[in-house]
Amino acid sequence: MTNSNGKLNRRSFLKVSALAGGGMMLSFNLLAGCKPNSEETLGLPKEWFRLNGFIKVGENGLVTLMSPNPEGGQNIKTSMPLIVAEELDADWTKVVVEQAPLDTDNFTRQFIGGSQAIRTGWTVLRTAGATARHLLIQAAAQTWKVEASEITTEPGFLVHKSSGKKAHFGEMASLAATLPVPEEVPLKEISQFRLIGKSHKNVEAKNIVTGKPLFGIDYKKAGMLYAMIIHPPAHGMKLKSFDGAAAKNLPGVRDIFQIKSHQDDYERTFFDTTSFTDLVAIVGNSTWEVMNAKKAVRVEWEPFSTYEEKRDWGGRKENRTIPGQLESEPEQRLKMAESSKKARTVRKDGDPESAFISAAKVIERTYNGPFLAHNCMEPMNFFAHVQGDKVDCAGPLQKPELTEQALSSRLEIPVENISIEMTRLGGGYGRRSYAHWLIEAAVISQKVNAPVKLIYTREDDMTGGIYRPMYQATYRAALDKDNNLIGFHVNAGGLVEPPLYANRFPAGAVEHYWAEEWTVPSNITVGSFRAPRSNFIAAAEQSFLDEVAEAAGKDPIDFRLELLQKAKDKPVGENNDYDAERFSKVLELLKEKANWGQAPTGISRGVSAYFCHNSYAAQVVDLKVKNGQVEVEKVIQAVDCGLVVNPDAAKNLCEGAAIDGIGTALFGELKFENGVPDRSNFDRYRMIRMTEAPKAIETYFVENQLDPTGLGEPAYPPVFAALANALYQATGKRLYDQPFAKQLEDLS
């Protein structure tokens, strides 16, 4: 414990320090957030002593750790408290974990997005634990009248070796809670870690497998009514009129009315996307009754005219034109083709035009990715209770702090009067960043003057927009007569957002490099989708590099390593946002673990590697194709996400990413005809199932002691291309357009 905290973020630290004297008690609900056996071992304490915003210690030694961020399957509710427990030197078997509510005074960055919770929380969480440990040591030193420097900790205990004195944390907690918070606090050396780096089970596992109410959709309050909405059937349409008279007479129906989720002149910020602002709301006594009434409401829709949407993208103001039209896929493709000719250069190194003229070989390929629906298993929902100028909300969402501001603006109620309880998310993947349904629930509650739970049907969700954009990328590669890659050109765009990351590999590794992007305006709403942009561009780029390697007569891994060597030795250009050394190491680890070059008999394999969310992931997919059906035998993956906090849970996330990616690449697709999505439920939107999942997945982490980086997303983007490249080996056909399954069936 000699590591003085040189890297401590002063602001974060002050934030932590400021908590100690606050004495604010948050609700404690063991049922909603217990770790199995902890409270059974010790029993509940009579009193809790708050050492800071993250930590309460009971007089009996039981420790409560607050998990600040929403949990949607990243296992953050285990790994974030685990980091606090590490520095606190808590006994993990005597820890209960509690979900913190949205609390901007005590916590920062309480959201899901960008795989950044552990990376940005690392120092804050460690400091919170170390600060509390320091206070406990000071308390023991005062009580025992010994030097604090002579006191050490063992999990859950304070120890003074020379006098033989020993006390559990609870015995010193009341005094510790009154002591001044230190200006700086030392953190452990990595070699001193007892918890981090070893696997710990999900703290919520027992509650999940026994069906406890954890999710927003499970939320219930006395007197609560149920609500649903009706949104337009097509993008480009708006509400004209509705007749709810017949529906209102159905049993259990309370009210049917029109709502507006944003004021007309509202300047939207990042996550205020909503496809349909004007909706019909149905409120009743039970979900089923409301569902039935919904079908009986007669609604008239009309096309809307082109309008300007005011946006504030984190300070950058934009008036975005939303075209009034009922879009169909063929026109969308034509517009994309036109826009690609009017692309904007975002990076240029060397003289790519000349490189392509002088090239011995030029390869050009175009890749397409369709719209995708997030399809979280828990349909969108939220609880809200508006009482005068006070709002209580509860449910699953990814960006509570931002949604709270949007809600405040909509209801004209100050954020101080709004409380948001974060329930577990039945999946997020970006969809729950756009929490317009929270606002809708609150507006409905305000109107009916009662607590309300709003639930979307699967169809409401899948046809309601906020999709992964529709993307296209055209790549060109120039090889010289010795098969060196001398020129690289990418022209990529999307409807409505572009997929490009111009400063990522192979930028920096090619002398003449050119990246251009473009967009197509549309009224189809798009938004973040697991590993935004990367989820398409990795698939395109890594498929293309496989083809370029083949054209150059090189092994695909060696070809990438060769380029990375160039990026290490003599990087081209500036702002290359990857570390070529770490990137190479991941590929080398994969090469070794997959026995690259020695594919099992009858197996076709493909490889891919990508950097995103500050982490590196590379995969080999082993498969067979029989009668047009893919059988994925194995995925072998290597990941560098820095220090791995909770290895088995980290593997689980990477396994999920591989399965999700393979499923999306094979089946994921949504199209439009006259603004109407061509599928609305799982009967037509095909999701990967167990028989289609890889039979085995091996995940290996690069062992290093670097600060942890992202993990929820990085293993997702590259697997698309590892699959495509393996399918090429199996079938002899390159696949350029997702989803792949249809094309494979055509092949057979």
Add this chain to the structure above:
Amino acid sequence: MAIFNLNINGKSQQVDADPNTPMLWVLRDHLDLVGTKFGCGIAQCGACTIHMDGNAVRSCQLPVSSAQDSQITTIEGLSEAGDHPVQKAWMEHDVPQCGYCQAGQIMTAAALLQQNPNPSEEEIENAMNGNICRCGTYTRIKAAVITASQNL
């Protein structure tokens, strides 16, 4: 509306509901048994799986009027202490990510093992194929079913 006498998790329950109300909503809204999940409403995802007389059924397609004379088991009633071999195996393999689909997965697996205590991998895959896991925990689910079958 009509009164229905149901046997749920070994307990007699009375509910007053429209005869067409799916058991999913009777369980969730009327009886506060919210472990059974709404996923698609059209029997495509398996999140709402319960047992009716020991068979795995989709509660979103089972009207309350058809459930009267049967023994209904939900995830809450699969075991008293959460220690059914399938539940234990799920914890041992640390299966869940978001966890939303897992009650349905567990109920499907438990019914499979009830009827076929030693399923082959292929039998497991086929039995579990009606349950979607959006997080992609399939390899762990399969491993957990195998473990559970060994510990029955």
